[in-house]
Amino acid sequence: MADILKKDQFILPEGVVYLDGNSLGPMPKTVPQRMQGVVTDEWAQLLIGGWNKAGWMEMPARVGDSVGRLIGAPKGSVVMGDTLSIKVYQALASGVKLRPDRRVILSDTGNFPSDLYIAEGLVGLLGQGYELRTVAPEDVAEAISDDIAVVMLTEVDYRTGRKHDMKTITEMAHAAGAVMVWDLAHSAGALPVDLAASNCEFAVGCTYKYLNSGPGGPAFIYVRPDLADRVEPALAGWLGHARPFDFDLNYTPGAGIERMRVGTPPVLQLAALEESMKLWEDVDMNDLRAASIALQEQFIAEVEAAVPALTLASPRDATVRGSQVSFRFEHGYAAMQAVIARGVVGDFRAPDIMRFGFTPLYIDTADVTKAVGIIADVMNNDLWDDDQYKVRARVT
Numbered sequence: 001m002a003d004i005l006k007k008d009q010f011i012l013p014e015g016v017v018y019l020d021g022n023s024l025g026p027m028p029k030t031v032p033q034r035m036q037g038v039v040t041d042e043w044a045q046l047l048i049g050g051w052n053k054a055g056w057m058e059m060p061a062r063v064g065d066s067v068g069r070l071i072g073a074p075k076g077s078v079v080m081g082d083t084l085s086i087k088v089y090q091a092l093a094s095g096v097k098l099r100p101d102r103r104v105i106l107s108d109t110g111n112f113p114s115d116l117y118i119a120e121g122l123v124g125l126l127g128q129g130y131e132l133r134t135v136a137p138e139d140v141a142e143a144i145s146d147d148i149a150v151v152m153l154t155e156v157d158y159r160t161g162r163k164h165d166m167k168t169i170t171e172m173a174h175a176a177g178a179v180m181v182w183d184l185a186h187s188a189g190a191l192p193v194d195l196a197a198s199n200c201e202f203a204v205g206c207t208y209k210y211l212n213s214g215p216g217g218p219a220f221i222y223v224r225p226d227l228a229d230r231v232e233p234a235l236a237g238w239l240g241h242a243r244p245f246d247f248d249l250n251y252t253p254g255a256g257i258e259r260m261r262v263g264t265p266p267v268l269q270l271a272a273l274e275e276s277m278k279l280w281e282d283v284d285m286n287d288l289r290a291a292s293i294a295l296q297e298q299f300i301a302e303v304e305a306a307v308p309a310l311t312l313a314s315p316r317d318a319t320v321r322g323s324q325v326s327f328r329f330e331h332g333y334a335a336m337q338a339v340i341a342r343g344v345v346g347d348f349r350a351p352d353i354m355r356f357g358f359t360p361l362y363i364d365t366a367d368v369t370k371a372v373g374i375i376a377d378v379m380n381n382d383l384w385d386d387d388q389y390k391v392r393a394r395v396t
């Protein structure tokens with residue numbers, strides 16, 4: 001297996017095993033210098049001239065291309081901006097518009113709540129008999145029927161790590177005449193994705209997880225190239241206009257993917273992301289996947305051998321699992337706090353999931369063994385059973 005470890009290119013706190021890069025990726029070493037440059041050379045010196053002279057206005061498309069490369073999207077089919085929740089709304093609303101004679105959005109109960117809330121809000125606003133239908137993740141294929149306008153799924157379940165078969169489900173959606181929207185929040189930078197081959201109409205995702213853009217980093221949206229000049233962007237903002245600086249009173253959508261832009265791009269966060277994306281230039285996603293699976297298999301085997309109290313919540317078959325492993329434990333919150341206090345950072349997802357993300361660019365086999373040792377100590381000696389670990393923080 002090719003060695004893809006780049007641990008020395010990230011800043012990680014001394015002594016910490018970071019198994020939460022699936023929630024907030026760590027900072028690549030070169031990011032502070034790039035941010036410093038943008039702040040002092042561009043913002044401070046160029047002021048408003050930065051939009052033209054420093055190429056700020058082209059950043060959403062330029063950075064979109066580098067993200068697109070990782071997910072099998074052709075050049076010019078991905079644009080950055082806003083947060084993922086907003087991009088879910090755009091994809092969904094644009095998708096529904098492509099099937100005006102249908103009223104159902106299909107999703108699954110393993111989807112991230114924000115995606116479902118956004119869909120709920122959209123159907124409420126549309127009225128006219130629109131509905132959101134959700135089924136268990138295992139039942140999606142069966143639930144695809146010819147009354148469905150849009151199938152909206154997150155490829156990898158944020159809690160269990162269960163992975164949908166993107167190509168097969170997209171084919172089924174298309175066979176039923178539905179539009180397919182994929183959320184790649186736990187896929188981009190985590191496993192190989194081939195959007196062009198999947199043939200889906202829309203895909204969205206965030207960059208602060210596996211792509212290390214930092215807290216609040218911008219989301220991306222992909223529109224299949226043959227549709228990009230045809231879709232209605234749903235959120236028609238001035239920077240998605242064909243000629244924003246005409247200040248025309250009427251909206252004319254921009255060319256292709258540019259129309260999915262809404263307002264002013266987050267230049268500082270885009271700079272952090274653009275810098276982070278440099279680390280991916282020589283990464284083969286198949287090698288990354290193989291390394292991720294090896295780490296996960298090691299983790300599962302070692303945990304199951306050493307920690308009888310934990311029950312695997314993720315699929316045992318690595319081919320249908322993303323890049324995370326989750327275990328169930330009744331007192332999972334307190335247990336995770338106790339584990340974090342000892343330098344192994346994972347997270348907790350209600351009601352009882354202890355979640356660990358595997359990111360082979362900066363996690364190696366020694367980290368896995370060290371993490372399991374600490375988890376075993378906490379679990380087998382009931383070290384979590386302590387009031388200091390039981391008070392829920394705002395972010396879990």
Ligand SMILES: *Cc1c(COP(=O)(O)O)cnc(C)c1O
Nearest residue numbers: 083084085112114154183185206
């Ligand atoms: C992380 C995540 C989100 C978060 O959305 P934001 O708008 O970026 O806060 C949404 N959907 C899924 C599937 C996620 O995993």
